[in-house]
Amino acid sequence: MSGMVEASPDGRPTPATLHDVAREAGVSVATASRALNGSTRNVRTENVSRVLAAAAKLDYEPHLSAQAIAKGSTRTAALVVGDVADPYFSSIAAGVTRAAEAAGLIVTMAVADRSPERELEIVRTLRGQRPRVIIIAGSRVDGAGTRDALVEELAQYRTAGGRVVLISQQDLPFGTVTIDNRGGAGQLARALAGAGYRRFAVIRAPERVRTSRERVDGFTEGLREAGVSLDDRFVVETEFTRAGGYAAARELAGRGLDGIEVVFAVNDVMAIGAMTAFRDAGLVPGEDIAVAGFDDIGSAVDVVPALTSVAVPLEEAGASAMRLALAEGSETVRIETRVILRESTPPR
Amino acid sequence: MSGMVEASPDGRPTPATLHDVAREAGVSVATASRALNGSTRNVRTENVSRVLAAAAKLDYEPHLSAQAIAKGSTRTAALVVGDVADPYFSSIAAGVTRAAEAAGLIVTMAVADRSPERELEIVRTLRGQRPRVIIIAGSRVDGAGTRDALVEELAQYRTAGGRVVLISQQDLPFGTVTIDNRGGAGQLARALAGAGYRRFAVIRAPERVRTSRERVDGFTEGLREAGVSLDDRFVVETEFTRAGGYAAARELAGRGLDGIEVVFAVNDVMAIGAMTAFRDAGLVPGEDIAVAGFDDIGSAVDVVPALTSVAVPLEEAGASAMRLALAEGSETVRIETRVILRESTPPR
DNA sequence: TTGAAAGCGCTACCAT
DNA sequence: ATGGTAGCGCTTTCAA
Numbered sequence: 018m019s020g021m022v023e024a025s026p027d028g029r030p031t032p033a034t035l036h037d038v039a040r041e042a043g044v045s046v047a048t049a050s051r052a053l054n055g056s057t058r059n060v061r062t063e064n065v066s067r068v069l070a071a072a073a074k075l076d077y078e079p080h081l082s083a084q085a086i087a088k089g090s091t092r093t094a095a096l097v098v099g100d101v102a103d104p105y106f107s108s109i110a111a112g113v114t115r116a117a118e119a120a121g122l123i124v125t126m127a128v129a130d131r132s133p134e135r136e137l138e139i140v141r142t143l144r145g146q147r148p149r150v151i152i153i154a155g156s157r158v159d160g161a162g163t164r165d166a167l168v169e170e171l172a173q174y175r176t177a178g179g180r181v182v183l184i185s186q187q188d189l190p191f192g193t194v195t196i197d198n199r200g201g202a203g204q205l206a207r208a209l210a211g212a213g214y215r216r217f218a219v220i221r222a223p224e225r226v227r228t229s230r231e232r233v234d235g236f237t238e239g240l241r242e243a244g245v246s247l248d249d250r251f252v253v254e255t256e257f258t259r260a261g262g263y264a265a266a267r268e269l270a271g272r273g274l275d276g277i278e279v280v281f282a283v284n285d286v287m288a289i290g291a292m293t294a295f296r297d298a299g300l301v302p303g304e305d306i307a308v309a310g311f312d313d314i315g316s317a318v319d320v321v322p323a324l325t326s327v328a329v330p331l332e333e334a335g336a337s338a339m340r341l342a343l344a345e346g347s348e349t350v351r352i353e354t355r356v357i358l359r360e361s362t363p364p365r
Numbered sequence: 366m367s368g369m370v371e372a373s374p375d376g377r378p379t380p381a382t383l384h385d386v387a388r389e390a391g392v393s394v395a396t397a398s399r400a401l402n403g404s405t406r407n408v409r410t411e412n413v414s415r416v417l418a419a420a421a422k423l424d425y426e427p428h429l430s431a432q433a434i435a436k437g438s439t440r441t442a443a444l445v446v447g448d449v450a451d452p453y454f455s456s457i458a459a460g461v462t463r464a465a466e467a468a469g470l471i472v473t474m475a476v477a478d479r480s481p482e483r484e485l486e487i488v489r490t491l492r493g494q495r496p497r498v499i500i501i502a503g504s505r506v507d508g509a510g511t512r513d514a515l516v517e518e519l520a521q522y523r524t525a526g527g528r529v530v531l532i533s534q535q536d537l538p539f540g541t542v543t544i545d546n547r548g549g550a551g552q553l554a555r556a557l558a559g560a561g562y563r564r565f566a567v568i569r570a571p572e573r574v575r576t577s578r579e580r581v582d583g584f585t586e587g588l589r590e591a592g593v594s595l596d597d598r599f600v601v602e603t604e605f606t607r608a609g610g611y612a613a614a615r616e617l618a619g620r621g622l623d624g625i626e627v628v629f630a631v632n633d634v635m636a637i638g639a640m641t642a643f644r645d646a647g648l649v650p651g652e653d654i655a656v657a658g659f660d661d662i663g664s665a666v667d668v669v670p671a672l673t674s675v676a677v678p679l680e681e682a683g684a685s686a687m688r689l690a691l692a693e694g695s696e697t698v699r700i701e702t703r704v705i706l707r708e709s710t711p712p713r
Numbered sequence: 714t715t716g717a718a719a720g721c722g723c724t725a726c727c728a729t
Numbered sequence: 730a731t732g733g734t735a736g737c738g739c740t741t742t743c744a745a
Contacts, residue, residue: 032492032525034738045716050740059714076521078493082430082439083738086721091430093473101462102680107455114449114476123494125441125473128462144380145426146471173424177380259663289667296669315607319637321644321669332450382722393732398724407730431722434737 033075041071053079081123085147094122094339095148097139099131099155104314105284105331109154109184112335120343122149131257133163140170150180150342154335155227180342184334185228193349194338198228198311199235201327201354202281205309206239208356209279209325213365214307217247220265220282220291222257229257229283232311236281251277255287262287266294274300279307279362285314285326292320292361307362322360329354381423389419401427429471433495442470442687443496445487447479447503452662453632453679457502457532460683468691470497479605481511488518498528498690502683503575528690532682533576541697542686546576546659547583549675549702550629553657554587556704557627557673561713562655565595568613568630568639570605577605577631580659584629599625603635610635614642622648627655627710633662633674640668640709655710670708677702 039049044064051060052068071077085091094117098106110126117124125146129136136153143151151174168189171181175191182192209217217240222229233252240247253268255261262282269280282288288310292302302308303322310317313328334352341350387397392412399408400416419425433439442465446454458474465472473494477484484501491499499522516537519529523539530540557565565588570577585595601616603609610630617628630636636658640650650656651670658665661676682700689698 030524030526032495035740036738046739047716047718047741048714051715055740061714064714078489080434080495080738081493082433082495083721084740085430086428086434086723086737087739087741089721089740100459101449101455102452102459104450104452104455107449107452107458110455110474111448111450111476114474118476123473123490124475125471126458126462127472128459128466141426142471145429147380147428147430176378178378259667289664293667316637316664316667319607319641319664320667383724384722394723395725395732395734396730399731403724409730412730428722431737432724434721434739435723435725437724437737 032080033077035077035079037075038068038071038077041075042067044068091147091149092122093146093148094124094150094152094342095143095146096124096126097129097136097143097151097153098126099129101126101128103286104316105286105312106154108314108331109335109338112332112337113152113154113339114335115332116336116339120339133167137163137167137170140167140174144170144174144179148179150182150339152182152184152335152338152342153186154184154338155186182338182342184338187349192338192341194334194341194352195349196228196329196334196352197354198231199238201329201356202232202235202311203239203242204354204356205281205311205325205327206236206245207243208358209281209307209309209362210240210243210245212358212362214279214362215245216251216276216278217245218251218253218269218277218280219247220262220269220280220287221252221254222261222283222287223254226257232283251275257284257287259286259290262290263294266291267298270295270298270300270306274306277306278365279309281309281311283311285310285312285317285324288324288326289316289320292324303361303363307365309362313357317357318359320361322363325357325359325362327354327356380428381420381425383425383427385423386416386419386425389423390415392416439495439497440470441473441494441496442498442500442690443473443475443491443494445475445477445484445491445499445501447477449474449476451634452664453634453660454502456662456679457683457686460680460685461500461502461687462683463680464684464687468687481515485511485515485518488515488522492518492522492527496527498530498687500530500532500683500686500690501534502532502686503534530686530690532686535697540686540689542682542689542700543697544576544677544682544700545702546579547586549677549704550580550583550659551587551590552702552704553629553659553673553675554584554593555591556706557629557655557657557710558588558591558593560706560710562627562710563593564599564624564626565593566599566601566617566625566628567595568610568617568628568635569600569602570609570631570635571602574605580631599623599628605632605635607634607638610638611642612638614639615646618643618646618648622654625654626713627657629657629659631659633658633660633665633672636672636674637664637668640672651709651711655713657710661705665705666707668709670711673705673707673710675702675704 039046127139255265309325313326317324387394475487603613657673661674665672
């Protein structure tokens with residue numbers, strides 16, 4: 018009894034409408050609507066079953082757009098990420114969709130390609146969707162001019178009743194899930210100093226990449242507390258990618274380690290690229306040069322030696338963002354991080 | 366001049382509507398609509414600018430749902446994946462969104478959690494969205510009963526004018542992007558035999574995981590062609606995850622390698638887990654035991670030894686799926702794979 | 714408990 | 730070139 022698709026006047030088949038269901042059930046559209054979702058109370062049980070049967074027979078699916086416009090609100094949540102293929106973002110995306118689906122929301126996802134301009138553009142068109150919530154898992158980049166425009170756009174959206182939550186972009190006036198980059202990096206620095214390391218190098222992303230900046234600041238701070246200083250010569254700036262990490266490590270290895278005992282890369286992807294570069298340069302990671310990263314992505318335990326890192330519960334961060342967006346009050350949720358020492362930084 | 370949000374009668378601020386824009390510009394809604402998107406030809410340039418200015422001033426964004434219902438079609442593409450956090454799916458997702466955005470489509474994503482039942486449920490509710498296209502990056506699992514229901518549901522959707530494309534689930538009657546699992550695995554088997562390997566083990570997922578089945582079949586076939594046979598005792602079945610790979614390898618190592626020279630895991634994630642397990646068991650991957658995987662995920666080159674694998678251009682597969690969905694005719698696109706020998710399988 | 718009908722925001726047709 | 734208006738599919742008063 019399925020395969021029931023009405024043929025419209027012009028011959029093109031058309032999905033069944035509420036109207037069709039009502040007619041099939043021999044009731045009015047109002048009653049059909051009520052039977053399908055409105056307070057079932059006020060409709061004779063017999064009619065309820067008639068409508069349900071008709072709907073099933075016609076394979077009816079309510080037109081979400083029509084519902085949205087009639088009700089004045091949608092059941093969608095919009096998620097903006099920098100790059101889905103990056104485990105950092107895809108983990109967050111997993112958490113967001115899990116929580117969204119639990120709340121009966123449909124997730125629409127846009128990829129900003131790590132560009133603040135694109136991010137702004139996306140948010141702009143997203144508003145047209147009238148999503149219930151917009152979650153931005155930041156490009157982790159400060160876009161000078163675009164920043165104000167983005168804030169403006171989001172404020173606008175919120176004024177109109179939307180909920181916005183930012184992941185890892187504190188000090189913007191919205192709900193925020195922050196990741197304790199500074200604290201985690203500080204802990205890591207102290208842990209490494211405690212393990213006997215004294216001569217450090219850092220592989221970082223450009224200044225405008227906020228996440229990187231915070232991690233470097235926290236790390237430097239942690240070293241200072243441990244009474245160790247960081248020589249600027251050993252801070253190399255590169256792209257926030259595996260390739261960047263590889264290139265930076267090659268440069269370090271190329272100019273001679275010069276006494277460096279350990280290098281901290283601001284994320285695991287870069288750290289792993291760096292380990293490979295060291296190895297390619299004839300250095301044995303964990304013996305000739307220790308390496309530490311940040312994020313504790315899954316593959317951290319599969320590289321050799323296993324990578325010391327700072328664990329960030331990314332999926333949890335995504336889920337928290339969604340819950341925060343759905344909650345009424347809410348301000349800021351802080352995601353704690355935790356240092357995990359592994360073989361890539363043996364005690365010395 | 367922004368921050369213009371009308372206050373509705375009940376006090377709650379409301380986003381500007383086309384009506385507001387028209388009033389602000391001193392024209393009719395019809396003209397405003399035309400100025401904003403209809404053939405700009407039939408509207409006095411002066412009015413066009415008035416409307417544009419008004420829209421900018423009011424920070425107007427067209428209500429997509431309203432447009433959808435008025436026009437009878439949306440600008441969305443729906444993507445269902447098994448698990449976003451898995452690099453296999455997130456790479457595909459990256460390709461799909463890239464191509465979708467290029468075509469001006471909004472992507473909505475749902476996660477099926479590798480469950481055919483959930484997949485069916487998702488497709489059902491997706492139909493309510495009236496997306497232009499539905500792309501399913503399969504759960505890679507054959508769900509006995511649900512399969513027919515899924516086909517039915519999708520057929521329904523297509524009859525109503527929707528486009529459906531399946532990734533890696535051939536022999537379903539829809540547009541399909543197939544990945545040459547069988548061929549790639551066959552090539553790999555021959556390459557390994559050519560490198561001197563004779564005694565093989567296989568780490569596979571359960572029979573109902575189609576991708577796994579195809580890769581095993583292709584591999585066995587390739588071995589046969591090379592005149593090598595595969596002993597059933599050395600085919601171990603496990604979960605289609607890193608943990609599964611780890612467990613299987615531990616089992617193999619635990620009962621003694623028994624002459625096995627190389628193990629093929631049906632995907633990289635499993636292969637990498639297996640390498641770690643071997644190492645934990647005191648075996649050196651690439652020396653004591655060779656390992657090969659499938660997919661060539663990014664981290665294949667970052668593990669030690671670098672992992673021999675079969676490259677699958679996943680992002681390309683995702684983009685192809687989108688293009689296929691948008692194209693008129695079209696049937697099946699085949700994504701070719703390519704064997705990449707690395708240090709995990711040295712010649713012997 | 715039910716149905717008629719007034720919108721929701723927008724597009725497109727028909728006049729003008 | 731422009732405006733009036735009839736829908737699009739649905740929800741939600743308002744009467745009956």
